[in-house]
Amino acid sequence: MAIMAPARGSLTLGVLAASQVVLLLDVTLVNVALPSIQRELHTSAAELSWVVNAYTLVFSGLLLLGGRAGDILGHRRVFTAGAALFTVASLLGGLAFNAELLLVARAAMGAGAALTGPGSLALIATGFPDGRARNRAYAVITSAGSVGMMLGMVVGGALIEWGTWRWTFFINVPIGAAVVVLSRSCLHESPRLRGRFDVAGALTATAGVTLLVYGVVRAAESGWEDELVVASLAVAAVLLALFVAVEARAPQPIMSLGLxxxxxxxxxxxxxxxxxxxxxxxxxxxxxxxxxxxxxxxxxxxxxxxxxxxxxxxxxxxxxxxxxxxxxxxxxxxxxxxxxxxxxxxxxxxxxxxxxxxxxxxxxxxxxxxxxxxxxxxxxxxxxxxxxxxxxxxxxxxxxxxxxxxxxxxxxxxxxxxxxxxxxxxxxxxxxxxxxxxxxxxxxxxxxxxxxxxxx
The missing domain is CATH 1.20.1250.20 (MFS general substrate transporter like domains)
Structure with missing residues (x-):
């Protein structure tokens, strides 16, 4: 495992922290912007809820796949690809002229975040020495996410009050672009695991987690007795149980049960x-x-x-x-x-x-x-x-x-x-x-x- 020099470590930590700021900033920014989005794009209440839920579902569903992709393809490569996807999707969201295009952009942002997020922790684990230095890096990353989430409410309020909801998406673009450019020079590539993707595990995990999140999100809107809530949670339980069975037998599981x-x-x-x-x-x-x-x-x-x-x-x-x-x-x-x-x-x-x-x-x-x-x-x-x-x-x-x-x-x-x-x-x-x-x-x-x- 290559351990980086202190100066390079600071640059690495800065890039990873910036990625966390922009990912968490977006969550609260969009929540503040929802009323303005509804007025301009004439969205229904259901469409408006999916501006948030499309991101949540795709992000949650793809996290395990994103983490494993980094193990096999290299965490820097996957991290950079995710940051690029998130940045382009943010630009698309800011330019959206109808609800459908905005929802596509939000789903793509969720996919980008699912590739970027696991890479941040994995690059710390493989690039920083054990003990206090590594724990300090985790602390910086966690702080960056918290700052992004809380600042999102303030920045979002200011952008809506003095500008337009579109800037809640555009603000991601320069930060994301900087992360993409700097990641190629500031981040060490992690050792790659020889092997192939566990396709069955990826499908069952992604579908199971996505349906689980859909069920609980819908439950907040329609109640736990809603037929779609009950059905989605039941199917999610079956798929996640199947996921455990698949992983127990897979030669290279997407998530080792030994963890x-x-x-x-x-x-x-x-x-x-x-x-x-x-x-x-x-x-x-x-x-x-x-x-x-x-x-x-x-x-x-x-x-x-x-x-x-x-x-x-x-x-x-x-x-x-x-x-x-x-x-x-x-x-x-x-x-x-x-x-x-x-x-x-x-x-x-x-x-x-x-x-x-x-x-x-x-x-x-x-x-x-x-x-x-x-x-x-x-x-x-x-x-x-x-x-x-x-x-x-x-x-x-x-x-x-x-x-x-x-x-x-x-x-x-x-x-x-x-x-x-x-x-x-x-x-x-x-x-x-x-x-x-x-x-x-x-x-x-x-x-x-x-x-x-x-x-x-």
Whole structure:
């Protein structure tokens, strides 16, 4: 394995971080732009929802394939191809003159992101030395994604207020182009795994994950009793079970089942799933609260969540040091405790609550908890990997982002079941997010051993 010099490592980290910023920036940018898109392109509510869902479905469904493609073809090559596809698709989205073209662009952006995302983690695992240097690189990448997501709400609000929704797509183009150009000179190619694609595994994994995400996304809109929801989840379960059977017999599986035999790696995946579910649900319902109850506009809403970025970055920067001295379990438990405290606070929300009294504290606490858990879980998932499995592990940990739509769908169901006033229903949804956070804490306490084993 070639380990790069410090100066080159900084350039590599800069390129990988920029890719994460643009991928996560796009998620919240587009959400802010939806009302403007609907007005200009005259889209129906169903078409508008697919502007978000087309990206989510394709991205989630192709992550495992994208990770394995990097193992076989080279992670730099696949990363660069994904960044190029994402950039061209963003340009197409900005130029779209009807809903159909915009949906095609969003699906292509999801495919590009699925190729780029796993490559970022895999290139760190194969290019940075074990220990604190590698964990620091994971922390930088995680911080970049958090900054992109939170800045997207602010930048999106500003672009909509002072310009046009099309700039929420065009803004990706110069950043993506720079990543494509610099990746060829700043990134080392990873060792390539000799072999061929596991076609059966790729088909069952892609179809299974896509139907799973479709089912939970539709459940948030139509309820869990909807026939299409039930059918898609049932078929997804069958396909994912078939995927496990195929992978157990495949000579070169798209995802080695041995990755999940490591208790720490399996626990890290569960932690990321629960963390993403709780975080996505919290942001979704707090956005409703600040806009519908407090009367915030799009730009004010983005600024309201900006403090979260500060605690995420601060916690991210502390994780490499903490992992070396305390080991992963205290970091995971500490981050989960902070998230639980933040959620307990939010369950006390009322019609007379203010931003300072009820929102600022919880988002700071949850942001710190998110920063600790996300970096530690990523480092644990990518630790001690056999040669040729970095892409598979990267695709696996990033697939846990399906927790986002799953968390929103579950908490929307809770919100609707609680009834009462809008604020009472919101308090019920936050109670549901608290349960997810408690499950995360329980996982941290029970799955990970007490031995002070650093993530390397």
């Amino acid at each position: 999940l035999r490591d208790r720490r790696r399996a626990g890290a995946c569960v932690m990321r799933l629960l963390l993403t579910a709780a975080m996505s649900g919290m942001i979704f319902f707090l956005t409703l609260y600040v806009q519908q109850v407090l009367g915030f506009g799009p730009l004010e809403t983005g600024l309201a969540f900006l403090p979260t970025t500060l605690t995420v970055i601060a916690a991210n920067r502390a994780v490499p040091w903490l992992l070396q001295r305390a080991g992963p379990k205290p970091v995971m438990v500490g981050g989960s405790v902070l998230a639980v405290i933040g959620m307990v606070w939010l369950t006390q929300i009322s019609a007379t609550s203010t931003y300072v009294s009820m929102i600022l504290g919880p988002v700071l606490l949850f942001g710190a908890g998110h920063g600790l858990v996300s970096v530690a879980a990523t480092a644990m998932a990518m630790a001690d990997l056999p040669a040729g499995e970095h892409g598979g592990a990267s695709g696996l940990i990033q697939t846990m982002q399906v927790g986002g739509p799953l968390g929103i769908a579950v908490l929307v169901a809770v919100y609707e079941q609680v009834g009462g006033t809008r604020v009472q229903a919101l308090a019920g949804a936050f109670t549901g997010a608290l349960v997810l956070s408690l499950l995360m804490l329980g996982t941290a306490l029970t799955v990970f051993g007490t031995r002070r084993r650093p993530c390397t």
